[in-house]
Amino acid sequence: MDIKKFRNKLQRYLKGTSNETESAIVEAWYRSYQSAEEAEISAPEKEAIKNAIRQKINGATATPVKLNWARYSIAASLVLVSGIALFFYNFKKRSSENIVYTTLHTKAGEVKEVTLPDSSVMWVNSLSTVRVPVSFDGAVRNVLLDEGEVFLQVKHKTTQPFRVNTGLLQVQVLGTSFNVNAYAALKRTSVAVATGKVAVIAGGKTLSFLTPGQQLMFDNQTQTHKLNNIDVSATQSWKDGDTYLTQANFDELAVVVKNLYGLKLKAANPEVARYQFTMRLRRNVSADEALKVISLMHNTHFKKEGNEVVLY
Secondary structure, eight states: OOOOHHHHHHHHHHOOOOOOHHHHHHHHHHHTOOGGGGGOOOHHHHHHHHHHHHHHHHHHHSOOOOOHHHHHHHHHHHHHHHHHHHHHHHHHHHHHTTTEEEEEEEEOOOEEEEEETSSEEEEOOTTTTEESSSOOOSSSEEEEEEEEEEEEEEOOOSSSSSEEEEESSSEEEESOOOEEEEEGTTTTEEEEEEEEOOOEEEEEEEEEEEEEEEEEEEEEETTTTTEEEHHHHHHHGGTTTTEEEEEEEEHHHHHHHHHHHOEEESSSSSSHHHHEEEEEEEEEOHHHHHHHHHHHHHHHOEETTEEEEEEE
């Protein structure tokens, strides 16, 4: 990086005279110091940060120094740039620490419907953990999905984006309805859009903008993703008691069985583990009835031992 040129860009950015390219360079530099959860700078934060940094720059450059300028200007600039990066980090850290969250947990067979502080509505699937702010006072409305699945109908607010943060992905909207599935056992995270438009971000990089009928599947291990066209109604039917599986693998079936009945489904051998399942499971059907339907799919049998079910 040419420190002198970058400092000039930074000065113009702080004065509001930078062009689009220069602004992008400065903000990209800033994002390189951030984690995935801190991927963007809101307008109010920009102003507060600009004022503080302007004072630092003025203080650092106010008094001329009669030394070897070629050597010391580079060193001073590096210190300044590093100091600004640290300021960005601490500013964002303080902001996040001030937020008070309420944690929601759901049990097996339980689905909760929750009205959020901004009047948005969230459905929380079984065996999920979600953290919701007591109030949406900041520049961004943040919800943290630690485990499980949620479907949201977000109230539109142009000046206050809404974000759902999972362990690896950030889903951002202004107002729309969408589903996020982040069960750890599946080793992948999926985002499906019912209405509106959704941005999916990983590590500060936008992976895709999704529109109704599109789904993004993100592999948590390889950090790769793919897009699918889907039946929108099937992705949200779980909140009304129906779960639809289409060519689902054994792990996906096992998650659904655990969610509905609190039972751990296991395959007796590798052949069973490779089976795929296309079916509908209803929340108001007993576990034994559901297991009979599952067994009929591939002419298998099951045996229960406590909370464990073996398919063979």
